[in-house]
Amino acid sequence: MLLFFLSSGLFLGWSLGANDAANVFGTAVGSRMIKFKTAAIICGVFVILGAVIGGSGTSETLGKLGSVNELGGAFTVALSAAVAIFVMVRIKLPVSTSQAIVGAIIGWNFFAHRSTDITILTQIVGTWVICPILAGVIAAFLYIIVRFVVNRSSLHLLRQDQFTRYGLIIVGAFGAYSLGANNIANVVGVFVPSSPLHSFAFPLIGTFSGTQQLFLLGGISIAVGVATYSKGVMETVGSNVVKLTPLAALIVVMAEATVLFVFASKGLNAFLTAHGLPPVPLVPISSSQAAIGALVGIGLVRGGKGIHYSLLGKISLGWIATPILASIITFFALFFMQNVFNQTVIAPDKATVEIQLQKKEPLIETSAKTDLHSKKKLNSYIRQHPGCTAFEKSSSQVRHILTNSIDHLMDIKGFDKKTIRSGFLYLL
Amino acid sequence: MALIQSLTKLLIARIDEYLDAISEGMIVFQKGLQNYLDNKTDEFEERIALVDQYESRADKLRREIENQLYSHSLIPEMRGDVLGLLEHLDDIIDVAKETLTQFSIEVPDIPMELTEDFASLGNSSVQAGQELVSASRAFFRELSRVKDHIHKVYFFEKETDRIATTLRMKIFRRDMKLSRKMHLRDVAVNVAKISDEAENVADRLSIYTIKRSI
Known part of the structure; x- marks a missing residue:
């Protein structure tokens, strides 16, 4: 059952691997500097390592934004994020998994009457804005240094090519690690609070926590996406969309990987805090937008020619449109999941459970009596009208769904339940 | 990794050898032209054979x-350009070989007063080629x-x-048969051709x- 509920997250992971691996190894593979097989193996291994070792930071931030506490809810949130991405891709707007998942979590908060922490949300959105700018600054800085060194060194063209190949592999591995560490929260982050996986200890190695097991599954789904579907995307990125020299591509990947790492590393955060510096928010960011930022940074150093500023406008639109769309889709999806498919999408708060436990006993007795009575009536009706069983069953299900839906809407709108329900039943 | 390391080393050496072959071929051309102008026929024939060897070696290396x-x-992103460069450099040594062969077959009768002009034309043309190899x-x-x-x-x-324009003016202002004048002009144009080829390659470079x- 866990794997079924996880499927939406794993699908997100697969699509992330299929698309975002191109940001790390696209130019290297597209320009034939590295074979696809080599790139896929390195990318897969390091994405999994990044996810398992360094993936907890960003997941904790998403948890602070909204703790989706039921597996059914987490499934719906991840699925809705995937649908939002699909819609955004169809209308040809730049989209990021990070933005979709954040929107989807807000949608869950809204559905579950949980408040969204505005400080955390501001921090997350601020990071989205800063991420491409920071990548651009790093790329521009690296570009100036590398250009200075390359143009003044007496390194043979073939030797430079050899070092660039090594560089693309090393920086690609770093990029894949950072991608796994930063983006694993998008894949399985929402499943962390409701995960039933337990920690188990390995002798001499240490404990493998339930969260790490989730991250491992997510990392594997990303690696599968890389292996099965990223070749075409890498070749398109490397040969058609942006013409980059392998050395410039190396700088872009380095800048992108650094930004992904900075916003995912708990160790770096601890180091900054220990030295009295302000901590960096650990937020899942878009690797594509970091790559675009790095490209713009290099473009500006080159004189600013050939930069499509309209694309930057579209990205900014995506920052707003993607979360809103994802939250709306999630709200409706949760509504259907709860009322049509009868799945629990919100676990009650601890406090609510305690209050209900104090009040529940007499209620249970009464409802059990009522149930018994109605069951007896129903059985006698079925005995008298044997052909009506199926109809009776389905109509009872419809009644149940309608009652639940009305109750939920009234909860949200704060209407008086008794009056509205009696009015509605009178109408029926 | 080790394969790329050794292959890179080998190719760097091959490219250097190729450029050496072009450069040395042009020096031999210059010496051969001087031998012809000094009427040192045996040495001239040796130079032709040597240029031929350099040309074959350059082809093989390329x-x-x-x-x-x-x-x-x-x-991958530069190999088209590198191959273009190497192929056009090869044209220069081809021209040098053809020009010396022309001297050997057609034996142009160069008046004593024009030998110095021919020599300086050859020197200048070869200098252009040498600078291209350095570039x-x-x-x-x-x-x-x-x-x-x-x-x-x-x-x-x-x-x-x-120099070629001055030489041609001198040729056509001399009292000679028109056929001889045209022959000498043709030879002068071929000697200057090395620098023209060098200019074309420099544009690409x-x-x-x-x-x-x-």
């Missing part, structure tokens, strides 16, 4: 470099120095054109240099 670059996907070396090793050599290629090409700088 093919080897091309095969290795493509079969091991080395410098090509810089393209592989020291990109910032390519311009220093390319502007010298252009300078020697212009100088060669100037300027573009390749812009593409190579990141």
Whole structure:
């Protein structure tokens, strides 16, 4: 059952691997500097390592934004994020998994009457804005240094090519690690609070926590996406969309990987805090937008020619449109999941459970009596009208769904339940 | 990794050998022309054979470099430019060989008063070719120095054109048969052809240099 509920997250992971691996190894593979097989193996291994070792930071931030506490809810949130991405891709707007998942979590908060922490949300959105700018600054800085060194060194063209190949592999591995560490929260982050996986200890190695097991599954789904579907995307990125020299591509990947790492590393955060510096928010960011930022940074150093500023406008639109769309889709999806498919999408708060436990006993007795009575009536009706069983069953299900839906809407709108329900039943 | 390391080392050596072959071929051409003008026939024939050897060696090296670059996907974004450069450099040594062969077959009758002009035409033309070889070396090793050599290629090409024009004027103002005048003009044009080829390659090299700088 866990794997079924996880499927939406794993699908997100697969699509992330299929698309975002191109940001790390696209130019290297597209320009034939590295074979696809080599790139896929390195990318897969390091994405999994990044996810398992360094993936907890960003997941904790998403948890602070909204703790989706039921597996059914987490499934719906991840699925809705995937649908939002699909819609955004169809209308040809730049989209990021990070933005979709954040929107989807807000949608869950809204559905579950949980408040969204505005400080955390501001921090997350601020990071989205800063991420491409920071990548651009790093790329521009690296570009100036590398250009200075390359143009003044007496390194043979073939030797430079050899070092660039090594560089693309090393920086690609770093990029894949950072991608796994930063983006694993998008894949399985929402499943962390409701995960039933337990920690188990390995002798001499240490404990493998339930969260790490989730991250491992997510990392594997990303690696599968890389292996099965990223070749075409890498070749398109490397040969058609942006013409980059392998050395410039190396700088872009380095800048992108650094930004992904900075916003995912708990160790770096601890180091900054220990030295009295302000901590960096650990937020899942878009690797594509970091790559675009790095490209713009290099473009500006080159004189600013050939930069499509309209694309930057579209990205900014995506920052707003993607979360809103994802939250709306999630709200409706949760509504259907709860009322049509009868799945629990919100676990009650601890406090609510305690209050209900104090009040529940007499209620249970009464409802059990009522149930018994109605069951007896129903059985006698079925005995008298044997052909009506199926109809009776389905109509009872419809009644149940309608009652639940009305109750939920009234909860949200704060209407008086008794009056509205009696009015509605009178109408029926 | 080890394969790429050793292959890179081998190819760097091959490219250097190729450029050496072009450069030495041009020096031999210059010496051969001087031998012809000094009427040292035996030495001249030896020079022709030597230029022929350099030309064959350059062809062989070029093919080897091309095969290795493509079969091991080395410098994928630059290999088209590198092969273009090597092939056009090969044209220069081809011209040198053809010109010396023309001297050997047609035995142009050069008046004593014009030998010095022919010698200086050959020197200037070869200088342009030598500067091009230096520019090509810089393209592989020291990109910032390519311009220093390319502007010298252009300078020697212009100088060669100037000397060739003066020589042709002198040829056609002399009291000789028209057929001899036309023959000498034809030979002078072929000697100057090395610098023309060098200029063409220098134009391409300027573009390749812009593409190579990141």
